[in-house]
Amino acid sequence: AQKVTQAQTEISVVEKEDVTLDCVYETRDTTYYLFWYKQPPSGELVFLIRRNSFDEQNEISGRYSWNFQKSTSSFNFTITASQVVDSAVYFCAPSPFNDYKLSFGAGTTVTVRA
Amino acid sequence: DVKVTQSSRYLVKRTGEKVFLECVQDMDHENMFWYRQDPGLGLRLIYFSYDVKMKEKGDIPEGYSVSREKKERFSLILESASTNQTSMYLCASSLGRKNTEAFFGQGTRLTVV
Numbered sequence: 001a002q003k004v005t006q007a008q009t010e011i012s013v014v015e016k017e018d019v020t021l022d023c024v025y026e027t028r029d030t031t032y033y034l035f036w037y038k039q040p041p042s043g044e045l046v047f048l049i050r051r052n053s054f055d056e057q058n059e060i061s062g063r064y065s066w067n068f069q070k071s072t073s074s075f076n077f078t079i080t081a082s083q084v085v086d087s088a089v090y091f092c093a094p095s096p097f098n099d100y101k102l103s104f105g106a107g108t109t110v111t112v113r114a
Numbered sequence: 115d116v117k118v119t120q121s122s123r124y125l126v127k128r129t130g131e132k133v134f135l136e137c138v139q140d141m142d143h144e145n146m147f148w149y150r151q152d153p154g155l156g157l158r159l160i161y162f163s164y165d166v167k168m169k170e171k172g173d174i175p176e177g178y179s180v181s182r183e184k185k186e187r188f189s190l191i192l193e194s195a196s197t198n199q200t201s202m203y204l205c206a207s208s209l210g211r212k213n214t215e216a217f218f219g220q221g222t223r224l225t226v227v
Contacts, residue, residue, distance in 0.1 A: 006156075009154075033213045035215060037218075042220070043202075043220055043221045044218055044219070044220045044221065045204065045206075045218040046218075047215040047216070047217065050213075050215055052213075091156060091157070093157075095213050097212075097213065098212050098213070099212055099213065100145050100162065100164060100208065100212055100213075100214075101147070101159060101162055101172070102159075102216060103159070103173075104149075104156040104157035104158070105156050106154055106155060106156040107156050
């Protein structure tokens with residue numbers, strides 16, 4: 001069975017601090033995709049990034065960066081120099097290779113205080 | 115921009131009522147999804163449709179059915195609403211390619227009393 005775990009329930013930081021979110025996807029599959037979504041207080045989920053399990057290269061896009069450790073099936077997502085507008089619930093959502101569907105973790109609530 | 119529109123933001127229904135939640139997307143997406151979101155559980159897939167008149171059960175289909183008569187519209191039906199179906203319901207759509215991102219509507223908060 002596949003299982004996605006976001007162990008951090010809530011994270012609270014002061015503006016300009018970095019925030020790192022953890023996601024572990026337990027699966028026997030060696031190839032899969034992982035998506036990150038943001039859900040601000042307005043409620044609508046916003047797509048942030050898609051990564052695949054066969055590319056371990058870390059990436060940076062603006063204030064977002066992420067890295068994947070294949071040995072532990074761990075995807076970390078970092079927001080650098082956080083801002084109040086980053087306050088939201090963040091979900092990781094894995095998708096088995098060649099599948100249409102996404103599964104979602106329980107989410108991590110990030111609160112950025114001014 | 116992709117637009118996924120859910121017909122109601124808030125709904126209050128009585129136990130035993132038949133409830134229809136409507137979702138429309140305007141980007142000609144092949145795939146459409148219904149999820150429910152509950153605190154501490156994340157989003158759970160109820161039903162999925164990959165084409166008109168095609169549907170596939172998700173992880174928690176019990177007590178629900180769906181209808182997709184047109185490509186742009188995907189309806190979730192609660193045949194006989196119960197209090198344990200009080201939740202946030204989210205509709206999403208995506209292109210027909212596999213492993214592609216889904217785009218979500220604003221959600222319908224359903225309360226069954």
